[in-house]
Amino acid sequence: MTSMKDISAVCGVSVATVSKALSNQSDIGEETKEYVKKTAREMGYFPNASAKALKTKRTFNLGVLFVDEAESGLTHDYFAHVLDSFKRAAEARGYDITFINGCKTLENRMSYLKHARYRGFDGVVIACIDFDDPEVTELVGSRLPVVTIDREFPGRLSVLSDNEKGMRDLLTFVWQKGHRRIAYIHGADSAVTRKRVTSFYQTAKELQLEIPELYVKEAAYRDTAAAYEKTKELLALENPPTCILYPDDFASFGGINAIKELGLRIPENISVAGYDGIRVGRHIEPQLTTLRQDTRQIGAEAAGRLIHLIEEPEHAAIWQVIVPGEVFEGKTVGRIRG
Amino acid sequence: MTSMKDISAVCGVSVATVSKALSNQSDIGEETKEYVKKTAREMGYFPNASAKALKTKRTFNLGVLFVDEAESGLTHDYFAHVLDSFKRAAEARGYDITFINGCKTLENRMSYLKHARYRGFDGVVIACIDFDDPEVTELVGSRLPVVTIDREFPGRLSVLSDNEKGMRDLLTFVWQKGHRRIAYIHGADSAVTRKRVTSFYQTAKELQLEIPELYVKEAAYRDTAAAYEKTKELLALENPPTCILYPDDFASFGGINAIKELGLRIPENISVAGYDGIRVGRHIEPQLTTLRQDTRQIGAEAAGRLIHLIEEPEHAAIWQVIVPGEVFEGKTVGRIRG
């Protein structure tokens, strides 16, 4: 509650002098500076963010837009890790993190953009969301520094997990293990899904691998029940696959259950691979083979680039960062002899 | 960027009038009010949070303190769910959520309390943290409205998962399934751990269940490797338990792996139960028996009570809320015949 005014009174100098002393400005005598600083410390002074922001238009606060839909956002393992890393990196550079309100039912709510401006965020990170929502478009199209994760927009900063390479590596890995009948249950349509699917087919072509149409199915992300169903369908085929790729690790658990239920063994009878590299996958038996996305790097890059864009807009020229993941071998993809 | 000043200029009234009109005060004519509101809408006006906060000392922003240590905080399943629920409830009541900076390495960082006051949080929620950290103590002891989760402080608001009842219910459930040789690998020492352990022994006594000293071990929370080791130790005993309780679901996976490695089957040869009720536990095979903590309720209560304390300090008299969980039966605890 001590303000600069209080300090100025005690020190017998003006508020302006206190301000300059505390912000290490040149326009101030060495002695006075130290005296003021010492007094400030003794009085337990800390600045008032609101007042500072009001004056400087800088809040050192970043907005985070993660959707709030059921089973997503904070409780979504992949995004939680990205956010955690983002937060860490931002905090290390002196920025705080505030959520952009996702509650769309509030009567007097503002749009995402208005909310961001209301709070005066210096920048915004967007992830895990329906990017086609007009409010998101508005936010992305605004003058606010924005970084999007796993979705690119022309002229905007984005950090992308390398889904093309990821799927290529994963499929190649499986192929190298000798699998030739490979099925792919992909997620619901989205930019990420399209990239993975395209890469899947492209890689298959390069490997001269034939993918029967029946081998490719769709199941929503993180939907174990759907994955379970699709797996059953695949295994009921006349010529079933020897390996199934899933939309993500979580969904793969649904598939694994279906497989076990049929009395088949992983990886002896059938192989499976997930996508994401969520923590629990490394702690269950058998360890899940998956493409581990580098959430730490994704979050850190997003924060770093965004802050760079905020602090030196003229030098921030890189519009896309693509972060590679890597195959985590695990134990769910077995070797097959031709 | 339109301010009240701009609106006042367009409408030909004073800024005060605009302020009153927009905040629905009585001291204003119906016509003018509507006119101002309409103009504000047309000009795309939104308030400036900093200015408002500076004047009113209210930010409608809540601070969240979740530790940042490796593998905790946001990426901790239980707390992520609590936070998600807290966020939802707070947002529904018009509050935003900002993290209190946990980065202790920053050179110029403020203590938790100073940071909270710097940002002007109306209140703070604390969870998942070393409550004995002097900075936490300082925060809890401050005049700021605070709600702590899973840890109580005299005279402070807290929301607690009912660990006594939880452990009692879980142990009783296992007992009712016929188990009499029950081991308990508990988490590292903490308020929560103590409650569970105490309840474990108390319940055992009530059930006239004898717990050999060797049946009770310690392994850090969420540490699969430690759980694995302790499980092996338990199973190597001359008279091994028929059921093992773990510190939490995640840790139980380590135990389950140890069991599988020994060629034992769950629940035929040995039963296990976790604690928490994390999502993935319901999607693996066999479904994990566990005590499902009501994260939704915990988060919602925390937000609700905290906001109540903020808005009507004189009426907020309830200092503790205890939220019961429930046994999720799963499939990992089998019936045993005497």
Next chain:
DNA sequence: TGATTTTACGAAAACGATTAAGTAACTGTT
């Protein structure tokens, strides 16, 4: 020594809101 530059500080405006107090114009009462 006198002129000029530098240094170190202060005065005051501004950021965008809120709010107490003041006031002019009505309305109603007797």
Next chain:
DNA sequence: AACAGTTACTTAATCGTTTTCGTAAAATCA
């Protein structure tokens, strides 16, 4: 008609900073 009471608005102070500009004193220079 005179007075009080109400209504609808304005004025101005204020919150805690930052920052521009002004200026007195000290330092430098010729």
